[in-house]
Amino acid sequence: xxxxxxxxxxxxxxxxxxxxxxxxxxxxxxxxxxxxxxxxxxxxxxxxxxxxxxxxxxxxxxxxxxxxxxxxxxxxxxxxxxxxxxxxxxxxxxxxxxxxxxxxxxxxxxxxxxxxxxxxxxxxxxxxxxxxxxxxxxxxxxxxxxxxxxxxxxxxxxxxxxxxxxxxxxxxxxxxxxxxxxxxxxxxxxxxxxxxxxxxxxxxxxxxxxxxxxxxxxxxxxxxxxxxxxxxxxxxxxxxxxxxxxxx
Amino acid sequence: xxxxxxxxxxxxxxxxxxxxxxxxxxxxxxxxxxxxxxxxxxxxxxxxxxxxxxxxxxxxxxxxxxxxxxxxxxxxxxxxxxxxxxxxxxxxxxxxxxxxxxxxxxxxxxxxxxxxxxxxxxxxxxxxxxxxxxxxxxxxxxxxxxxxxxxxxxxxxxxxxxxxxxxxxxxxxxxxxxxxxxxxxxxxxxxxxxxxxxxxxxxxxxxxxxxxxxxxxxxxxxxxxxxxxxxxxxxxxxxxxxxxxxxxxxxxxxxxxxxxxxxxxxx
Numbered sequence: 115x116x117x118x119x120x121x122x123x124x125x126x127x128x129x130x131x132x133x134x135x136x137x138x139x140x141x142x143x144x145x146x147x148x149x150x151x152x153x154x155x156x157x158x159x160x161x162x163x164x165x166x167x168x169x170x171x172x173x174x175x176x177x178x179x180x181x182x183x184x185x186x187x188x189x190x191x192x193x194x195x196x197x198x199x200x201x202x203x204x205x206x207x208x209x210x211x212x213x214x215x216x217x218x219x220x221x222x223x224x225x226x227x228x229x230x231x232x233x234x235x236x237x238x239x240x241x242x243x244x245x246x247x248x249x250x251x252x253x254x255x256x257x258x259x260x261x262x263x264x265x266x267x268x269x270x271x272x273x274x275x276x277x278x279x280x281x282x283x284x285x286x287x288x289x290x291x292x293x294x295x296x297x298x299x300x301x302x303x304x305x306x307x308x309x310x311x312x313x314x315x316x317x318x319x320x321x322x323x324x325x326x327x328x329x330x331x332x333x334x335x336x337x338x339x340x341x342x343x344x345x346x347x348x349x350x351x352x353x354x355x356x357x358x359x360x361x362x
Numbered sequence: 363x364x365x366x367x368x369x370x371x372x373x374x375x376x377x378x379x380x381x382x383x384x385x386x387x388x389x390x391x392x393x394x395x396x397x398x399x400x401x402x403x404x405x406x407x408x409x410x411x412x413x414x415x416x417x418x419x420x421x422x423x424x425x426x427x428x429x430x431x432x433x434x435x436x437x438x439x440x441x442x443x444x445x446x447x448x449x450x451x452x453x454x455x456x457x458x459x460x461x462x463x464x465x466x467x468x469x470x471x472x473x474x475x476x477x478x479x480x481x482x483x484x485x486x487x488x489x490x491x492x493x494x495x496x497x498x499x500x501x502x503x504x505x506x507x508x509x510x511x512x513x514x515x516x517x518x519x520x521x522x523x524x525x526x527x528x529x530x531x532x533x534x535x536x537x538x539x540x541x542x543x544x545x546x547x548x549x550x551x552x553x554x555x556x557x558x559x560x561x562x563x564x565x566x567x568x569x570x571x572x573x574x575x576x577x578x579x580x581x582x583x584x585x586x587x588x589x590x591x592x593x594x595x596x597x598x599x600x601x602x603x604x605x606x607x608x609x610x611x612x613x614x615x616x617x618x619x620x621x622x623x624x625x626x627x628x629x
Contacts, residue, residue: 172532199538209533213551222547223537268533275537 121148123279123310124169129178131164131334138164139175140334146279151311153321153342156331157357162314165331166281169312170194170201183278199227202272206284208264210256210271216243217252220271228275235274242270246300262293269300280304282313316361322346330354403613406606413603420596424587424603431586432607438503438582439569445508446568447561450515455545457520468516475513481574483510488578503575511568518564522557523549555626562619566612573608583607 124146131139138161146152154162167173168180171187171194179188185197211219217239224235243249246266248259256264265285272280282301286294298320305311305324315321321328322342330338330345330353338345338354346362349355413421456468475483487509488502497505526549534544576585587604591597 170536172536195535195538195540198536201536203533203536205529205533207527207529209527209529211530211533211548211552213555223534223539226543226547227538271537 120150122146123148123150123183124312125179125181126165126169127179127181129165129168129175129180131161131168131173131175137334138173139168142178142334142336144329144336146310146312149308149310150327151305151309151325152313152327152329153325154312154314154329154331155316155318155321155345155357155361156337160331161334162329162331163283164334166283166312166314169279169281170198170203172203195227199275200278202269202275202277202280204265204268204272204280204282204285206287208256208261208268208288210264210267212256215253215255216248216259216267219256219267220274223271224274238274239270242273243267245273245303246270247296260293261289262296265289265293265297266300269297269304273304279310279312282311282315284314284316286315286317318342318346318362330357332357399613399617403610403617406609406613410603410606410610420590420594420599421603423594424590424596424600427590428583428586428604428607431581431583432611434580434586435569435572435582435584435611438500438507438572438575438580439565441504442507442511442572443565443568445504446511446515446564449508449512450519453512453516454519454523457516458523472513472516475510480506480510480571481577484574484578499575499578499580503572503578503580507568507572507575511564514564515561518557518560519553522553525556526552558626559619559623562616562622566615566619569615570608570612 122145124144126142126144126146129139129142130137140161142161142165154165156162164173168175169182169187175188179186181187182197183200185192187194187197210216211222214222217236220239220242221232221235224230224238225232228235230238240249240252243252246269248263248266248270251259251263251267256267259267269285285301286297289297294317298317301311301313301320302324311324313320313325325342327339328342328345329336330349330351332353338349338351340349345354345358349358410425414425415422453468453471456464457472459465459468478486484503484506487506488497488499491497492502530548530552531544534548535541539547572582573584576582576588579585581589584604587600591600594600
């Protein structure tokens with residue numbers, strides 16, 4: 115896919131982040147284009163989740179600049195809540211709200227943040243539940259749902275805000291193997307609809323099927339980037355080769 | 363898949379806050395305690411009935427004299443607990459605040475209050491502050507009790523809020539909710555379940571401690587007893603009755619708390 119003439123959704127400029135002595139992000143510079151699907155891979159502790167979480171400021175960076183949809187989130191003056199409304203996030207541990215029904219999970223931010231009426235919100239929620247294939251669970255509490263179903267609720271909850279960008283932080287890592295497929299299926303559907311997505315995952319099948327670009331990170335730095343094909347066939351860096359041989 | 367990331371296990375078990383003080387709240391699993399509760403309440407009621415019938419003078423007279431005091435005891439307890447809950451909520455939020463000043467104020471408040479005996483606090487608010495602002499005894503009593511219990515409540519709220527996995531706050535914030543919105547809609551409703559048992563505990567403990575307000579000329583159960591005793595010189599009989607009435611009330615309330623807990627854990 116050509117990246118010319120496309121708007122940049124996320125600009126990451128010389129970003130550093132430290133956890134004490136540890137350099138979690140080491141001079142990361144990156145552009146993510148409107149409609150792009152990017153997969154970030156890398157070993158544990160390589161900074162990929164930190165990078166993802168910096169994009170909606172769940173982590174605060176120590177130096178550099180991150181601009182999302184034209185808004186500089188590294189500037190403390192920027193209203194981060196406004197930016198987050200436009201960024202959906204899906205977590206490894208689902209983080210559905212256990213005290214609310216599936217429907218209320220998805221309605222909550224719509225009514226509280228987007229100020230939609232309950233009726234309008236419910237309509238949108240039901241439509242999304244149908245899309246992720248669990249409309250029949252609308253009135254259940256999340257505790258009664260399987261991991262895969264909970265994660266699909268979490269995806270629907272994020273989509274209900276009509277975000278411009280979706281972040282996925284290892285969305286299938288906490289799932290039993292038989293449930294990974296149902297979540298990936300939803301993500302693939304979303305990708306094909308043109309959603310801008312940044313996905314931290316080791317599901318290389320997913321990367322191959324939908325991603326435009328794969329990013330390999332290690333020690334907080336971007337080591338290599340390229341198409342999924344490039345990573346499968348001839349990664350250039352030694353570390354990338356080693357990592358690919360481990361996960362495939 | 364080579365990389366095994368430490369997966370945050372989603373803990374299905376409810377977090378438990380252990381608070382040592384307060385009466386034993388009976389639970390169904392704890393068969394021994396359950397029996398102890400029964401023995402105590404039936405025993406106390408039987409003794410009260412026996413004494414009142416077999417020796418109406420002075421026991422029945424005492425029983426007729428103290429109900430005003432019971433009402434005052436309840437009034438002090440309920441007003442103080444409501445105020446303490448409010449103080450505790452803000453103290454708990456202050457204790458987890460990243461704002462150093464707010465956090466500092468809340469922490470110092472908790473440290474100071476927990477370091478001063480309740481009786482001294484009562485004296486202080488009534489007599490010492492009484493020189494500056496003249497507060498009625500009842501108001502002083504409620505303020506002192508709630509300021510004291512607010513500090514303990516604050517710790518309960520803090521523990522309750524901290525027991526909610528931090529992913530809940532992150533999920534709420536990532537949807538664009540502000541910190542207060544996330545607290546109100548996501549964190550506090552969940553924390554409520556966790557803090558209810560210790561709050562119930564505190565309620566019963568506060569009711570017992572409310573007997574301290576009798577020194578401030580508040581006519582609670584204990585003070586009514588003292589009034590009766592000093593007129594009739596029946597100290598032994600009066601305080602026996604007062605103790606039994608306190609016991610019945612506390613046992614009854616701790617049962618109520620345990621029933622409430624059970625109902626909440628079913629939902």
